[in-house]
Amino acid sequence: MLKFDTNHTLIEGDLNKKKGNKILKNIIIGGLIITNLLSFSGCSKNVPCDVQGNHAHYYVNDDYIGRYINSEKSFMSGLNRLDNYIYINEEEESLLKFINKKDLFRIDDNKNAIDSITENHRDYKEYRYSYYYLMPYPITRTDGKNTYITYSYIPMIGYSWTNNPNRGNLTGEERVCHHVYYGYKVTKNAKGVYELEKSKPVDSIEELPEEYIYIKEKFYDIVNLYNKDEILDYEDGPEEEKEIISEEEYNQSLSKTR
Numbered sequence: 001m002l003k004f005d006t007n008h009t010l011i012e013g014d015l016n017k018k019k020g021n022k023i024l025k026n027i028i029i030g031g032l033i034i035t036n037l038l039s040f041s042g043c044s045k046n047v048p049c050d051v052q053g054n055h056a057h058y059y060v061n062d063d064y065i066g067r068y069i070n071s072e073k074s075f076m077s078g079l080n081r082l083d084n085y086i087y088i089n090e091e092e093e094s095l096l097k098f099i100n101k102k103d104l105f106r107i108d109d110n111k112n113a114i115d116s117i118t119e120n121h122r123d124y125k126e127y128r129y130s131y132y133y134l135m136p137y138p139i140t141r142t143d144g145k146n147t148y149i150t151y152s153y154i155p156m157i158g159y160s161w162t163n164n165p166n167r168g169n170l171t172g173e174e175r176v177c178h179h180v181y182y183g184y185k186v187t188k189n190a191k192g193v194y195e196l197e198k199s200k201p202v203d204s205i206e207e208l209p210e211e212y213i214y215i216k217e218k219f220y221d222i223v224n225l226y227n228k229d230e231i232l233d234y235e236d237g238p239e240e241e242k243e244i245i246s247e248e249e250y251n252q253s254l255s256k257t258r
Contacts, residue, residue, distance in 0.1 A: 054093065055087050056085060056092075064112075067109070070093050105214060105217070132244065138151055155254045160238060183208040
């Protein structure tokens with residue numbers, strides 16, 4: 001059974017403790033998944049199932065982070081279905097629907113997958129640099145009934161970040177990139193409706209308060225170590241469609257537009 005605190009608010013139940021004929025307690029990265037996920041990719045048809053009674057199957061994403069869903073579809077909410085299942089009652093089914101709607105995953109069910117994702121989350125330094133490119137802009141002209149559009153180019157300067165301290169055009173600005181993590185807790189309000197609360201950012205999953213037993217598929221941000229309120233962005237970055245030019249070409253193009 002699901003467990004609640006004395007106020008009937010904090011949910012602490014562990015659905016993995018309900019035994020089915022096949023129970024998935026952990027997804028072990030490296031070979032314990034025997035279901036061919038590729039056979040389900042790109043479709044959402046029902047998968048044959050001989051299990052009798054109300055039950056939920058285990059679904060996983062590409063990082064093998066998973067949750068139980070009361071469904072026989074091969075593909076649900078971006079997740080692929082495995083054969084592993086648990087039996088559930090009506091209350092547990094209601095909770096699972098809420099968890100699925102909010103895109104939640106239990107931390108203790110996914111410890112190995114989470115560790116695999118976070119093991120390389122070490123602090124690293126980045127350096128800001130400038131680059132030059134030509135930005136196209138349309139010129140419209142009308143000749144009688146016909147309208148013509150041609151393009152000219154404006155020299156522009158952009159900025160982005162690199163972890164290469166020897167890259168050209170460095171501006172001298174630096175930052176240390178640091179990962180922070182978020183958890184979620186599910187509660188019931190006085191009307192018996194499930195509610196979701198997000199934790200404050202912490203430096204590791206282990207530092208989450210014990211009642212925050214869930215994560216979302218995107219459960220971390222990269223911030224400035226010296227200003228953790230600053231979630232890092234990379235400005236406009238040199239995209240593939242931009243025509244990158246040298247500083248000399250930039251200066252020559254700029255002089256022509258004056």
